Amino acid sequence: MIWLIGAKGMLASEINTLLTQNSIQWIGTDIEVDITDKNALEEFYEEAFQNKKCEWIINCAAYTAVDKAEDNSSMAQKLNADSLINIAELVKRVGAKLIHFSTDYVFAGNSTVPYIEADKTDPQSIYGKTKLEGELNIINNLHEHYIIRTAWLYGKAGPNFVSTMLRLMNEKDEIKVVNDQIGTPTYAVDLAKAVIKIITSDNKKYGIYHYSNEGTISWYDFACEIYKQGKELDLIKNDCRVLPCDSSQFHQKAKRPSFSLLNKEKIKQTFDLLIPDWKESLSCYLKELI
Template identity: 70%
Template structure:
């Protein structure tokens, strides 16, 4: 049985759908369970799982407001780092296995080739530093773990870059999008399928893994493809010009890595799985948006 933490979030919603599809029993929790409180974590497990039934804990909870974290270090630290001590303690006590999600923000973006799991970390933001501390807490406390670093996540639930672009492209005549941050998006359904593969194989190949869709683009490239496909599918009703710009034209509190491509070879070889190209996954997402718009 699975405990899905942060179950109402974008990624967790897709993981829940995969678990349901494959008849894997799970119980979810969200903000009603304070994972920064050791007693609350223990009480939830005691109340919801019979002895020996808890096999997996999937932690999708995080403080993800990247810019807000710069002024709210204490809460980011509690959710992204300190809570992992409680989760790891419970995972170990009940003999479960942890799947936890981290971020490309643990890197500083100075590389010119895709980051592998063993590359040196050097986070440049409160968000990145607290997520890295969470990783380190897991590694120190719990051998049976999978840490999956991902990037540029988008999906059906909640606001994300794709939904924001679709809205703005229908409202504005022109948009500027940064063209000096390079990476690859991650479609939440694709990552959820990878999580299911880990659970089903259960091959005990613990450690850190990287996952995003295949490709090498900037946010400007991403926006142009959203516009192209969105127009073709009838999701964008008007013309909108998209112009490239630099990050300095849109100053933000938190530093973003200028290069955050993740090398997925370890993930593909270990589990194994096929990772879709970013533009193919965008098509899948937009088809879902089109279908929902028809009802």
């Protein structure tokens, strides 16, 4: 039995679909169980599982409003960092294993080569700092964990860069997109498939892993491909020019990593994963919208 925390989110929605398709029993909770309250977690576990064995807890809950976190650091701290002590201690007590998701924002973003899991962390935002503290709270309290850092996540269940671009491209004659932030998108379905591979592999190589789709692009490159494929699929009916610009033209409270490319060799080799190219995954996502 699996407990999926944050079950209504973008990634969790894809995970719960695949759990059901693979006939894996799961229980999902969202804001009705307060992960910042240790007693609330314990009470739900005792009531929901009773004589059932909880083998995995998958935590998809997080404070992900990057700019708002700069002004609401206490809430980001509670959800992204402090709650992980509660979750890790519960996982340890019941003899389960944990999958938790982190972010490229734990790095400074000044590298010139893809980040590996052991690279020095140096978050530049409240969001990144609280996510890193959450990682450390897991590591310091629980051995049986998989922490998956990802980047540029998009999917059907929630607003994301792709859905925003589709809307703007249908509304405007011209949009500007930054071309000085480099990374790779992550299609939520692909990451969810990786999660299923982990929980069905019986592999006990715990630790931190990186996952995103394959490729190296800027947000501008991503937008151009969204426009190209969107026009071909008739999801974009308007003619819109996509223009490059640099980050200085957009005022954002939280500093974004200028380079957030993640090296995926560890997760590919450990779990024998084939990771799709970002264009291929974008095509799958857009076709789901037709």
